[in-house]
Amino acid sequence: MQEETRTIRVLVADDDPTILRLVETALPLAAPDIEIVGTEQHAEGLDEVVGRLRPDLVMVDHHFDARDGIEVGRELSRLDPPPALVLWTGTTSAELRETAEQAGFVSVVEKDADLEGLAATIRHIVLS
Secondary structure, eight states: OOOOOOOOOEEEEEEEEHHHHHHHHHHHHOOOEEEEEEEOOOSTHHHHHHHOOOOOOEEEEEEEEEEEHHHHHHHHHSSSOOOOOEEEESSHHHHHHHHHHHHHEEEEEEESHHHHHHHHHHHHHHHH
16 A cells, blocks of 8 residues: 655745745645645735635745734744744844744745755654
8 A cells, every 4th residue: 555645735925926936836846745825925914814725834934025024923823723834034043043933933944945955844844
């Protein structure tokens, strides 16, 4: 009997439409077990979208739609049940990682991470 592979449901929140299209197209090609169930360009109403789509994981841009992604993550971590949160950023630091963790983020990932590395991080967070 063949073991069934679980599909990991991911929502990507970033105010850059080019990045959204890139991730939405490229990540599932690199990792067929990861499904992009939605993308969102605006922080307003993101909690409702997450509540409706129920992704396993939400990737939130650090500077999202003129708001701090950390603040957006704090709001999402209050959902019941909360999704796993990844802060997606151009650059990172120990201070940013600590602040993100305190806000409910499980990980901080740099946007220039390769797709296989990003997929491995997502799998580790959701399947562990």
